Amino acid sequence: MLHNRPERIAPAVEEAVAQLGARYDRVVVGYADCGTYGALDAVCERLGVERLPGLHCYDLFAGPSAVEALREEEPGTYLLTDFLVRSFSRTVVRELGLDRHPELCDDYFRHYARVVWLVQTRDPQELAELRGMAQDAADRIGLPLTVRHTGAGGLETALAALVSPR
Incomplete structure (x- = not known):
């Protein structure tokens, strides 16, 4: 839910690192910048921890150049991940109040x-299920849906690099 309020990410990470640092030899941060405009980097630097690379998770899934190309192709591009497709009703509709105030859409x-x-x-079965949910999300906000297959390799590679022994 912090992604809806990115100004809360850095303080929440600072608190989590303080708690986890007391129990573990090494702590890493599973966030990209995620709209903190450098505040997360400042916390990570001050605490001596590393975070996932990139401006946001979209960079991790599609790659920064692909995300930039999507936005250059159509500046008004709203991006979804599998997680956002699954949780759209909760993370977008309910958290932004669209269920109570649809006029805000x-x-x-x-x-x-x-x-x-x-x-x-x-997974073909999951893909079919998520496809319907993605279409519902796009319909809910009145926009056409484009589907791009990215896989999770970028995230997997970044996570492996982040948690590898130093």
Whole structure:
């Protein structure tokens, strides 16, 4: 839920690192910058911990150049991951109050032109289920859906590098 309020990420990470640092020899942070505009980097530097690379998780799944190309192709691109597809009703609709105030949808999404789902799953059954949910999410905010298969290799590689012994 912190992604809806990125100004809370750095303080929450600082608290978690303090708690975990007392129990573990090494702590790493499983966030990219995620809209903190460098605040997370400042906390990580001060605490001597590393975080996932990139501006956001989309960079980890699709790669920074692919994300940049999607946004250059259509500046009003709203990105979804498999997690966001699964949790859209909770993390977007309910948390942003769209279930109680559907009129806010235009305010939140008026500058978007499309939804791009960055698909990580390779499981055909899960893909079919998530495809319907992704379409429902796009329909809910009144935008066309584009599907791009990215896999999870970028995240897996970044996590492996982050947790490898130093």
